[in-house]
Amino acid sequence: MKDIKKVTLIGLGAMGVFFAPRISEKLGADFRILADGARKERLERKGVTVNTINYRFPIITPDVEADPADLVIIAVKGYDLEQAIRDIKNQVGKDTIILSVLNGVESEKQIAAVYGSEHLLYSYMRISIVMKDGKTEFDPHKGLIHFGDLKNDPEHYSGNVLAVKSLFDLCGIDYKIDADMLKGIWFKFMCNVAENMTCAMFGVPFGAFQKNDDANFFRHKAMWEVIRIANKLGIDIGQNEIDRQEHTLGRLPYENKPSTLQDLEVGKRTEVDMFAGTVVRLGKELGVETPVCECFLHGIHLIEARMFKEI
């Protein structure tokens, strides 16, 4: 089994800090943040504050050669992924494992197209963290990372899966290795598209789904658009996954908000292209009608245009 001794994280935001303090505690200087320019300067000057503790992690710049990591974790937003893929070039050696914790269904494919699928493990996050001005508070044991190869059998985990599992065990990071990673990733995508887009477009919190039929009208239509596309791709999600999510939504605090609505509320660009945009594009390729996601895509673009005073 590979031993993960050196880890590089690109994206020290909400998802990045799920990992950073705990990996840094065990690996010390062999845990590095990849950043340059004004971002590096800000991280060196202010660090990040997690659960009231201020951290200054070692920073490495993309131009440093001959110092690859055993594991690279990518935790940027969808619209920053292309740049991040370029920036990690010197961090990826022959045996480097890459984990991309982004939402959506395509980041692994995009990274594999550049570095090769042998480097990739699949992953998705089940936790909600809000970071503001480099500060956040959350319970690190109230969520987890799901990761693994496409298919995972506990009797025969691959060397890469065992290596990451061993690192997370060492660091006390909660995880689940799904038997079928694509099914999990598409289930999460179905929820993100339906919930994030409805909440962002209409400015309502998750609680709207507990009491408003109109909110659920959009959510259900969008879920079925994702399901029809997933089924065409051979991914088996359907009514069972919808039922599973109804249960989860019923228990969420009323005022909780998905990341896309949070982004709009603080004047940030959203990941609408990675959510509704992907559904619309795949729908065209696969012959699936996606009218609700088309409305989300154009509607949220319009909200962004108004927000950035482009109209």
Ligand SMILES: NC(=O)C1=CN([C@@H]2O[C@H](COP(=O)(O)OP(=O)(O)OC[C@H]3O[C@@H](n4cnc5c(N)ncnc54)[C@H](OP(=O)(O)O)[C@@H]3O)[C@@H](O)[C@H]2O)C=CC1
């Ligand atoms: N937040 C959440 O609860 C959840 C988020 N996700 C997903 O995880 C992904 C990350 O989201 P989140 O952590 O919330 O996003 P954040 O915006 O909080 O963090 C992204 C970080 O990446 C940094 N970054 C961007 N480009 C680069 C680069 N080239 N080099 C170095 N750093 C870079 C940004 O720096 P800067 O601020 O300087 O631009 C920022 O600190 C998204 O796809 C999101 O949908 C999934 C589940 C839950």
Ligand SMILES: CC(C)(CO)C(=O)C(=O)O
């Ligand atoms: C936090 C969570 C899981 C809620 O849907 C999410 O992925 C998001 O808001 O983008």
